[in-house]
Amino acid sequence: MKTLVWVEHDNKHVKDATLAAVTAASQLGEVHLLVAGLGAAAVADEAAKIAGVGKVHLADEAAYEHALAENVAPLIVGLMDSHDAVVFPATTTGKNIAPRVAAGLDVMQISDILSVEGPDTFTRPIYAGNAIATVQTSDKKLVITVRGTAFAKAATSGGSGTVEAVSGAGDKGLSTFAGAEIAESTRPELTAAKVIVSGGRALQNSENFHAIIEPLADKLGAAVGASRAAVDAGYVPNDYQVGQTGKIVAPEVYIAIGISGAIQHLAGMKDSKTIIAINKDEDAPIFQVADIGLVGDLFKIVPELTEKL
Amino acid sequence: MKVLVPVKRVLDYNVKPRVKADGTGVDLANVKMSMNPFDEIAIEEAVRLKEKGAATEVVVVTIGVPKAETDILLTARAMGADRAILIATEDEIEPLGVAKLLAKVAEEEQPGLIILGKQAIDDDSNQTGQMLAALLGWSQGTFASKVELGGNGVKVTREVDGGLETVDLKLPAIVTTDLRLNEPRYATLPNIMKAKSKPVAKKTVADYGVDVSPRLKTLKVVEPGKRQAGIKVGSVDELVEKLKGLGVAK
Numbered sequence: 428m429k430t431l432v433w434v435e436h437d438n439k440h441v442k443d444a445t446l447a448a449v450t451a452a453s454q455l456g457e458v459h460l461l462v463a464g465l466g467a468a469a470v471a472d473e474a475a476k477i478a479g480v481g482k483v484h485l486a487d488e489a490a491y492e493h494a495l496a497e498n499v500a501p502l503i504v505g506l507m508d509s510h511d512a513v514v515f516p517a518t519t520t521g522k523n524i525a526p527r528v529a530a531g532l533d534v535m536q537i538s539d540i541l542s543v544e545g546p547d548t549f550t551r552p553i554y555a556g557n558a559i560a561t562v563q564t565s566d567k568k569l570v571i572t573v574r575g576t577a578f579a580k581a582a583t584s585g586g587s588g589t590v591e592a593v594s595g596a597g598d599k600g601l602s603t604f605a606g607a608e609i610a611e612s613t614r615p616e617l618t619a620a621k622v623i624v625s626g627g628r629a630l631q632n633s634e635n636f637h638a639i640i641e642p643l644a645d646k647l648g649a650a651v652g653a654s655r656a657a658v659d660a661g662y663v664p665n666d667y668q669v670g671q672t673g674k675i676v677a678p679e680v681y682i683a684i685g686i687s688g689a690i691q692h693l694a695g696m697k698d699s700k701t702i703i704a705i706n707k708d709e710d711a712p713i714f715q716v717a718d719i720g721l722v723g724d725l726f727k728i729v730p731e732l733t734e735k736l
Numbered sequence: 737m738k739v740l741v742p743v744k745r746v747l748d749y750n751v752k753p754r755v756k757a758d759g760t761g762v763d764l765a766n767v768k769m770s771m772n773p774f775d776e777i778a779i780e781e782a783v784r785l786k787e788k789g790a791a792t793e794v795v796v797v798t799i800g801v802p803k804a805e806t807d808i809l810l811t812a813r814a815m816g817a818d819r820a821i822l823i824a825t826e827d828e829i830e831p832l833g834v835a836k837l838l839a840k841v842a843e844e845e846q847p848g849l850i851i852l853g854k855q856a857i858d859d860d861s862n863q864t865g866q867m868l869a870a871l872l873g874w875s876q877g878t879f880a881s882k883v884e885l886g887g888n889g890v891k892v893t894r895e896v897d898g899g900l901e902t903v904d905l906k907l908p909a910i911v912t913t914d915l916r917l918n919e920p921r922y923a924t925l926p927n928i929m930k931a932k933s934k935p936v937a938k939k940t941v942a943d944y945g946v947d948v949s950p951r952l953k954t955l956k957v958v959e960p961g962k963r964q965a966g967i968k969v970g971s972v973d974e975l976v977e978k979l980k981g982l983g984v985a986k
Contacts, residue, residue: 493901495903496866496869496876496878497869497875497876500870518897519878519879519894519895519896519897520896520897522862522866522878523866523876523878523879524866525863525866526831526862526863526864526865526866526867526870527866527867527869527870527876528870529832529863529867529870530832530835530866530867530868530870530871531870533832534832534951535830535831535832535950535951535952536831536832536861536863536867537952538860538861538862538863539860548955552860552960553762553858553859553860553957554747554753554762554857554858554860555753555857555860556960557752557753557755557762557959557960558753558755558762558957558958558959558960559957559958559959559960560954560956560957561954561955561956561957561958562952562953562954562955563952563953563955564951564952564953565951565952565953566951600906601873601874601875601905601906602875602876602877602903602904602905602906603903603904604901604902604903605891605902605903605904606901606902607896607899607900607901607902608899608900608901609898609899610898610899618897621984622984646985647979647984647985649984655915658916659915659916664899665881665895665900665916666895666896666897666898666899671857671860672854672855672914672915674897679982679984680979680982680984690749690752691749697960697963701982702963702966703975703978703979709968714966714968716963716966717966718963718964718966718967719966719967719968719969719975719978720966720967720968720969721968721969721970721971721972721974721975722968728972731972732972732975732976735972735973735976736976736979736985736986
């Protein structure tokens with residue numbers, strides 16, 4: 428099966444999310460990549476070095492600079508004449524484009540797969556990860572998004588793909604990119620971090636969040652996450668949110684501080700290897716999934732913990 | 737301008753889903769069902785557009801069991817929707833089929849804007865809005881946290897990995913809602929009483945003449961692996977020792 432993988436990038440470098448998608452695609456067959464962007468030749472060269480990659484299609488035009496779904500989806504639909512499947516990482520970009528491609532091909536997309544069980548059979552989470560469904564498709568072409576934490580990352584070296592320029596219909600004139608506000612962070616990226624320190628509503632305000640959660644994270648070289656309650660209350664920006672509607676993470680160690688453990692939050696982190704919970708309510712649902720729990724006042728415990736590390 | 741809002745009846749978000757013992761699905765018998773939370777946000781946004789004078793009419797549509805008329809469509813009208821369309825079916829229809837039916841509804845209704853939730857909390861697909869945009873050939877503003885109508889376009893601020901992104905879309909357009917777009921109002925008792933007199937057009941899937949037969953077959957549904965029971969430590973010192981044991985602290 429010839430499989431096309433959407434390369435997630437910022438017109439400079441390949442993003443990590445791509446690597447898990449390559450691993451999933453390699454379980455289906457021959458792996459080709461698509462780099463769509465502007466001035467993205469260096470991205471294509473980087474992508475060609477990913478282990479196991481054959482051809483890298485490079486669509487380098489202004490219309491593709493910001494990965495607008497209206498422009499990119501027809502390009503991919505065109506490439507599907509010569510591919511049997513297309514795989515996207517389940518990032519916001521992947522989720523935005525993939526269904527538009529699927530409808531263009533008249534196929535049902537398979538979202539957020541956890542495993543490849545066969546050429547037409549996959550597992551995926553439903554009901555916020557409270558159930559795992561095994562689904563089999565009858566469609567001729569496959570459109571798939573991949574949960575990044577469910578597959579190992581392909582090696583970024585060792586591959587010897589060839590870059591080939593492709594062109595599509597260009598700008599469809601339906602939408603234009605107006606700007607972006609990207610949150611600045613010097614800490615590891617949430618979805619790629621080995622350790623995550625996450626705070627919830629119990630922090631009470633933004634000042635406490637910064638004063639209590641961040642020093643501990645920095646001590647551990649960890650990324651900072653948050654529950655929906657902490658985001659909605661304005662303690663931190665929304666891209667910190669871990670959960671069904673935020674980011675799905677699976678670090679080595681997840682430290683949940685002042686987070687009760689609602690279904691929505693657990694959906695985003697319960698595949699973490701070790702979960703540590705600090706909460707003053709010993710009946711909080713988070714303790715049902717935590718490997719190590721400490722009951723007590725976070726305002727006392729966390730500064731003490733940070734100091735002793 | 738008319739705004740169309742598709743809504744879905746799902747297992748209430750507070751209910752913990754139980755997988756059926758025979759592995760055929762999740763048990764939905766005698767459990768509380770509600771409107772998908774993202775769809776409530778979509779209705780709220782549409783109603784606010786009407787209150788600001790930017791929209792003239794808000795029409796809600798659902799595809800599902802007839803009972804949806806008396807629960808979620810009533811709620812939708814009580815929140816401020818002017819009228820509703822019920823496309824009745826006992827079958828579960830996949831996002832592609834739903835998008836095809838909604839495309840037909842859009843042809844009939846000619847809305848300037850269609851606002852959907854970004855995903856339904858039962859199948860977690862996150863597909864219908866994008867598929868509908870593709871079928872209609874319209875622009876799409878997914879995961880919206882801000883929507884501003886003006887002139888012949890709509891400016892949509894989107895929640896993306898890493899932050900926010902703003903796109904200008906040509907109308908007609910599709911918008912899918914993210915959680916922070918707004919806080920949906922409650923349907924008050926007087927408004928629920930009034931909503932009962934707002935019209936509901938009753939249709940069936942067959943009325944639209946589109947093929948919605950499923951493409952995916954669910955072979956089995958299982959519970960996710962259970963985590964081993966953890967331990968509780970009594971002091972910060974013990975926790976520090978554990979962190980050292982895990983190799984995350986020196």
